[in-house]
Amino acid sequence: MSATDNPIIVDIPFGALTGLGDGDLADYGAQVAQNVLAAVASGSVRAILPQKLYVQSKDMGNRLIVVRVDDFRVDPDWDPSHIAFVYELIEAGYPVTDGIIPAPQAGLLSRDEVSKVYLRAMSADRRYDIAAHGWNHTPSELLGNSFRKDFDLIRGGISEVYRSTGRFPVSYIPPNDAFDKNTLDALTATGTPLFSADKGDLRRFAGMDERGILHVSNTVKFEKSWSGDIPYRTKDQVLDLIGSDNDAVFCIHPRTANSPEKKALILDTLAELSAQRGTRLVNFAEYHAAVSPAMLNVERIRSARADVSVRDWKKPDQYPLDDGTLKADAELAWRYFDWGSKNFNGMVPATSWIESGKQAGYPFATMWDVGTQILATLSAQRLGIIDQPRFETIIMRIVAFLKESNFRYAGGKLPHTERPLGSQGGQREGFDSADTGRLLVALKILDQHTAGAFPIFDLVSGWSFKPVLKGGEMHIVSKNGRVSSAHSNSYAGYAGRGYSLWGESIKPVFDGEDPSRSMDAAIAALAEIQRRGRIATEPHVTEEIELGGSQHGRLMADILYAAQIKRYRETGTLTCASECAMAGPPFFTYQGYQLTDHGGQFVVDTLKTSSKARADKKADKLRLVSTKGAYLWYAARPGDYSEKLIALVREQAKMPGLGFSAGVSERTGKLIEVTDVNTNGIVLESIAYILGGRKPFLLSEGA
DSSP states (O other), rough: OTTTTSSSOOOOOGGGGGOHHHHHHHHHHHHHHHHHHHHHHSSOOOOOOHHHHHHHHHHGGEEEEEEEEEEESTTTTHHHHHHHHHHHHHHHTTOOEEEEEOOOOOOOGOOOOOHHHHHHHHTTSSSEEEEEEEEOOOOOTTTTOOHHHHHHHHHHHHHHHHHHHHHOOOOOOOOOGOOOOOOOHHTTTTTOOOOOOOOOOSSTEEEEESSSSEEEEEEEEEESSTTOOBBBBOOHHHHHHHHSSSSSEEEEEETTTOOOHHHHHHHHHHHHHHHHTTTTEHHHHHHHHHHHOOOHHHHHHHHHHHHHIIIIIOOOOOTTOHHHHHHHHHHHHHHHHHHHHTTTTTTTOOOEEEETTEEOOOOOEEEHHHHHHHHHHHHHHHHSSSOHHHHHHHHHHHHHHHHHHHHHETTTTOOOOOOSSSOOOOOOOOOSSSHHHHHHHHHHHHHHHHTOTTTHHHHHHSOOOOGSSGGGOOOOOOOOOOEETTTTTHHHHHHHHHHHHTTTOOSSSOOSSTTTTOOOHHHHHHHHHHHHHBBBBHHHHHHHHHHOOHHHHHHOOOOOOOHHHHHHHOOOOOOOOOOOOOOOOOOEEEEEEEEETTTOOOOOOOEESSSHHHHHHHHHOOOOEEEHHHHHHHSSBBBHHHHHHHHHHHHHHHTTEEEEEEEEETTSSSBOOEEEHHHHHHHHHHHHHHTSSSOOOOOTOOO
């Protein structure tokens, strides 16, 4: 079939596929292809172009013409005539999509009160629709940019339109039809479903690309060119270009319709189009609703991206390095580490609480905890909370601690699952691949930050990871030597990067393509994420501030963040789910979001109970707004919701002299009486990330 540019469409009844396995489906598909090719070769079937098929497939044979009016706010002097022209179209009963320029030379839309009054008033009419039309509306503003620059321009423009109108635009129009691959990748990240840019052919006529963006590019306008006095086509020429059966976009520029004759020409053309049998005039919102089938998972992904990237997002303030509020938060978090190292021989206990009027601590630390202590110490040094000699003393003690004892397996040495911080016994024996992966991330960041000043390479080289990375998969080893794979849990992506940073060969955790550039890959990833179990703020957002994030991790984080926002909108309950220490039994819970076939639910994994009702009741009592989660979201997803989270924990979760509580009870609104190494460490990391210009801790080569 690759020999022809035209697709061959075969309608297969669903019943024909019932009971077929993957191998059977492949055979079935091959047989269909062979039969179709034979039929084409024999002349018994005829070819049909995609747009023709599209027209014939629609109810009542309707073809749709989108009425698009461009360039609102291109020049303040032209705005009154633009507004008057759009009013005239709406009054005549025509639908309109109004292309809004967010930040022309005249200034930001959000500061243009006159335009905002017009847009909000028009939005009450269902015939009126809006589109983001670039950023400044300069000729090539979206050409030749990095993905990051395009994303900032596109996200900024859509956000201006959304916050000024209260409506998320369904469509995006690049200025001068100028765009490239990075433009489309960046638009995908905003969750915008429809793109309108004329490329001079019908290849993007009305098709959904691999990213899940619907392209509608069959654009016809009266302007022959943009030179001189802007010569116009005749009505017959425009109608001929639109044709009699194709869908099309009729693009109108009120600025060039600068005479009564030209306005009458446009109105006459619209009247003739609307009178044609089988033709319906629509705006882009109506067009998208008419031609896009219901796709639950596609909409779930798009909606999450739109919520996170646009609806909730706010451009963060550029905090100065001496920011008082954040610095005070960091200093309080460091109190935990200062107390811990003084009372536990230079190391820091996993958790702490007040007992008989004194601060007590759980005298053990996992390798995850040790990784957190390393990055907390590095953050404190970067923030100026501790000086260089103090930093070096703490790091040398941690390195010595890691060298003191190892778990023996397959003739080699590995970091322990858990280590005591004193002479007491009772620690958990074995090897945990996820916790060690986190430790390896921290050690790599430390080694880069200090330019190899500490014997980190020698330390890591002394561990033998090959036996626990069989087939490139991460494994857990129990104290009696039983081995089990840990490659398919929700922590594997982050943990695996720790091993890769030190040259270990790791099998990809996700087999699929990049979900940010392929909607098929994103849907496949969604199914895999569901199978892997609950997702939580850690480690996916931690990965972003430490390593720059991965596309699968970012997708998980966005799905979770959007679900938290949705729960807050529906219930008024601030939601921030992550693993956390508890003040009493069960002492530790894994709180997260479990995707389901029809949505998802927030779950609390704890001790097993005899009934689901009892488990749910217990979970409701244990639900927390995670303090470290709030700071992570505030760092990585600056916006309305993360500001609410940070305000709550800053107000309710402080434990003077101790650090921050693990979280605030959803039920009571009060902090729980326990603090821990990971809560305070992540608070420090998040603040160092923010005040460091929101750059990942591990710098890429050349950064």
